[in-house]
Amino acid sequence: MAPNLSKREDDENKVLPKIISGEAPLVVVLSPHLDDAVFSLGGAIASCTRQAGKVTILTIFAGIPTRLPQVGRHFHDKYNLPPNIVTLRRCEDVRAASVVGAQTVHLNHLDAIYRHRDGDGSFLSMRDVLSADMNMEADLVSDVMQALTNCAAMLHADIVCVPLGIGGHIDHLITREAAERWVASKSTHHTVLQFYEDFPYVARATGDWLYDMTSGARPLLIEASEQDWKIKLQAVACFSSQISIMWSGGLSYEAEMLAYARRLPTEVQFAERVWQREIERDQEA
């Protein structure tokens, strides 16, 4: 659900002068899980906070499960995870956020692998989680949108960054959908929505995600200094429980992040990319 385009122009007119004049923007990065924001935008967050910007990393699916459905049990067994893994991941997230100078908010919605669903039952495998039909999660989208509405950090945000949903993880798609609905429903229209490229999914994606997921949007490259990139890698290193799962073979996370940055269309060595919808002036008449 796309926000009203004429409102988008109004949003930009209010936010961009603030940034250009050096006034610290309030930024909220919506992170589906306890790592996505720093993996995907750690350099941009470090750069923003170094320049006095205020960044809150708001993690949606940070709820602590009380029992494990089949896919959760399988995941825990496969990676030998302790029962309190979500609590440990919350601690990792707080440490990582402090490295990049951000605040954290953890919401209590359960990760897809921990959700018990009525009707069709719980997800049965990770393949299920990565190919789920969002219509089956309509109530959860509404719940997340309501949680965003109730969140103080969201109320005054100049920019809200949300995942594009590359990789098709249902939690990433729900986060994006809820944020788009939240922006469309606001009575004061001063928030710019930007879409970030989900890492490491973007680096491993096959198929034409660029056109599928960025329709009507323009790219904004966020260049990072060498210092900001080092800070990003230090922050990523805080997520040791996830590094051992996501980079268990092949490239290291440092190498994969650098390879991704070098594929972006910029001369600088370190960069990340977000997407923002173009204003379609023809539709305003």
Ligand SMILES: [Zn+2]
């Ligand atoms: Zn995620």
